[in-house]
Amino acid sequence: MARPASEYPTRLELEILKVLWDQAPLPVRDVRARLDEQGRTLSHSSVITMLNIMVDKGYLKRSKQGKSFFFSPKVEQDSITGGIVEDLLDRVFDGSPAAMVLNLIETADLDADELAELRRLINRKAKERQS
Numbered sequence: 001m002a003r004p005a006s007e008y009p010t011r012l013e014l015e016i017l018k019v020l021w022d023q024a025p026l027p028v029r030d031v032r033a034r035l036d037e038q039g040r041t042l043s044h045s046s047v048i049t050m051l052n053i054m055v056d057k058g059y060l061k062r063s064k065q066g067k068s069f070f071f072s073p074k075v076e077q078d079s080i081t082g083g084i085v086e087d088l089l090d091r092v093f094d095g096s097p098a099a100m101v102l103n104l105i106e107t108a109d110l111d112a113d114e115l116a117e118l119r120r121l122i123n124r125k126a127k128e129r130q131s
Contacts, residue, residue, distance in 0.1 A: 008084050013054055015040055021077045025063065025070035 009017060019034045020026060026034075032047040042050075051071050054060040061074045093100040105118070 008087065009054075009059060009080060012040070012050060013057075013059060014080075016050060016054065017059060017073055017075070017077070017080065020060065020071060020073045024072040025065075026072075027065075027068045027070050031071065 015035060015038065016031060019031055028044065028048050028051060031051065032042060032044060035042060035047070051060060051062070055062050055071075059073065059075050060071050062069050062071055064070075089095060089097060089100055093103070105115075110118070
């Protein structure tokens with residue numbers, strides 16, 4: 001029995017989306033080159049297959065320019081990342097943002113600058129709530 005389709009991009013789909021959120025539209029060869037730079041070596045045909053699957057899933061749009069197809073994201077980064085974080089929050093932390101942040105602080109190797117940035121963000125959010 002096949003596993004049900006995820007409502008979120010797979011790891012590879014997310015890597016491709018990150019490439020295209022950074023710069024789009026791109027032809028297949030450029031998507032492949034950027035993935036290769038990130039340590040993800042795939043054949044040209046594998047990249048074409050993934051891009052076409054992502055078009056079918058509604059993650060990307062494709063346009064023809066000359067002899068090449070160019071791909072662009074059809075979904076916003078905030079929409080995808082927000083959905084993944086919300087799903088993680090619900091499934092793993094029973095909807096508790098505090099438990100999720102505590103887990104992050106306890107398990108991640110945060111340096112002083114990152115901790116200071118987290119404090120700044122929390123203080124900013126607290127001020128917004130008071131207004």
